[in-house]
Amino acid sequence: MSQNLNIQNIKAVVFDWDNTLAQSRKVLKYAVNLVLQDYKMPCWDEVKQTRDGNLSFRDNFPIIFHDKAEEAYEKYKKIYLKIVPNMITRTPYSLEVLNFFKKRGIPILLMTNKDRVLLEVELPILFEPEFFDCVVCGHEAKRDKPYADHLIYTLNHCAQKEKFCPKDVLLIGDSPQDSKCALSCGAKAVRIGGLFENEKRMDNVLYFDSFVDFYQSLLLSDI
Numbered sequence: 001m002s003q004n005l006n007i008q009n010i011k012a013v014v015f016d017w018d019n020t021l022a023q024s025r026k027v028l029k030y031a032v033n034l035v036l037q038d039y040k041m042p043c044w045d046e047v048k049q050t051r052d053g054n055l056s057f058r059d060n061f062p063i064i065f066h067d068k069a070e071e072a073y074e075k076y077k078k079i080y081l082k083i084v085p086n087m088i089t090r091t092p093y094s095l096e097v098l099n100f101f102k103k104r105g106i107p108i109l110l111m112t113n114k115d116r117v118l119l120e121v122e123l124p125i126l127f128e129p130e131f132f133d134c135v136v137c138g139h140e141a142k143r144d145k146p147y148a149d150h151l152i153y154t155l156n157h158c159a160q161k162e163k164f165c166p167k168d169v170l171l172i173g174d175s176p177q178d179s180k181c182a183l184s185c186g187a188k189a190v191r192i193g194g195l196f197e198n199e200k201r202m203d204n205v206l207y208f209d210s211f212v213d214f215y216q217s218l219l220l221s222d223i
Contacts (some may be wrong), residue, residue, distance in 0.1 A: 016173030056113035095210035134158030
């Protein structure tokens with residue numbers, strides 16, 4: 001459902017990467033399923049039920065693979081980097097949304113839990129890296145999303161002439177982790193896509209079915 005959005009006081013926008021700007025879920029599933037198969041474990045759809053929702057995909061490897069976590073993650077990275085060029089796609093209308101903010105001189109920050117080694121390969125496949133005024137990846141802040149540390153670190157790290165205050169920042173993502181991270185330090189939260197399984201709508205989060213809906217709301221806010 002589309003919602004009206006007021007961006008008049010927005011000083012910076014922060015985008016999540018995976019399944020927000022980039023459609024990477026099928027890449028992740030393909031790669032991790034090959035690793036799970038190598039360890040004779042069930043498929044990802046079954047194994048992921050054991051995850052800790054407050055940890056990133058990478059940080060769940062010790063929960064899933066135990067003492068083989070480091071080894072398994074290295075295998076995952078190798079597979080992922082090999083297949084990602086032919087599998088990753090840009091989310092429809094994400095480019096239009098980025099251009100909307102860029103044309104208005106609003107700084108665009110990218111904040112992801114993803115390993116920088118992976119992001120630096122796939123980012124230029126979909127977008128000109130110059131779109132982003134700053135990029136912060138997983139394990140660069142004290143704690144990754146959903147904790148406030150990640151956003152606070154990103155805003156401080158990316159500040160140039162002025163320091164960004166969370167209340168003047170829009171955080172755009174696809175998951176509860178993104179929304180919780182925004183709300184935990186007073187930023188404005190936008191969710192692209194539907195609710196996750198067994199998830200309840202959060203107060204103070206603006207929900208949009210797609211980037212198309214979000215873009216239309218941005219155009220209306222600019223009238």
